[in-house]
Amino acid sequence: AQKVTQAQTEISVVEKEDVTLDCVYETRDTTYYLFWYKQPPSGELVFLIRRNSFDEQNEISGRYSWNFQKSTSSFNFTITASQVVDSAVYFCALSEAERDDKIIFGKGTRLHILP
Amino acid sequence: EAQVTQNPRYLITVTGKKLTVTCSQNMNHEYMSWYRQDPGLGLRQIYYSMNVEVTDKGDVPEGYKVSRKEKRNFPLILESPSPNQTSLYFCASSFYSSYNSPLHFGNGTRLTVT
Numbered sequence: 001a002q003k004v005t006q007a008q009t010e011i012s013v014v015e016k017e018d019v020t021l022d023c024v025y026e027t028r029d030t031t032y033y034l035f036w037y038k039q040p041p042s043g044e045l046v047f048l049i050r051r052n053s054f055d056e057q058n059e060i061s062g063r064y065s066w067n068f069q070k071s072t073s074s075f076n077f078t079i080t081a082s083q084v085v086d087s088a089v090y091f092c093a094l095s096e097a098e099r100d101d102k103i104i105f106g107k108g109t110r111l112h113i114l115p
Numbered sequence: 116e117a118q119v120t121q122n123p124r125y126l127i128t129v130t131g132k133k134l135t136v137t138c139s140q141n142m143n144h145e146y147m148s149w150y151r152q153d154p155g156l157g158l159r160q161i162y163y164s165m166n167v168e169v170t171d172k173g174d175v176p177e178g179y180k181v182s183r184k185e186k187r188n189f190p191l192i193l194e195s196p197s198p199n200q201t202s203l204y205f206c207a208s209s210f211y212s213s214y215n216s217p218l219h220f221g222n223g224t225r226l227t228v229t
Contacts, residue, residue, distance in 0.1 A: 095214045
């Protein structure tokens, strides 16, 4: 069965600190995609990244980086030098090739960046 | 501008009064889906549609209906709303499926049923 666990319900850090959001997934499929979405206080959901199960290279986009490790079934998200605008709820999600009609979301991590 | 448009943004209604939340996308996407977001539960899928006239139940379909008569529109219908359907609802679309295409979300509809 597919499952996404975001164990950190809420995190608070002071601005400019680095912070890592954890995501652990479960799947029996060998082919799948992992995603991260951001939900700022305004409420909309914004796509951040998509990662194929065959591509374990880490990804960096500005202050954001993602670490994908199949050995530990994790897809962690790190924000470097955090800013107040990073305050949001972040969702990790999983979609399997065998169930291409379905995406499973984690319960989200609420991140507070304190000025 | 490419977008998913949901209406209304806020809706307060009473138990049993039928309502429809509209969703429209202008990106020619095949796949559309409805989710509800509740505190501590994350996003849960209500219904989805892989193409016109094709709809299927998600994880929490009870109390909801949908239709996909046109590619661009995917309305969510609550025939007899109840207080446990008070939630934040999101419509989303993607090119072919949720598997490898990122979902584009609407801005959400906050529904309160009293």
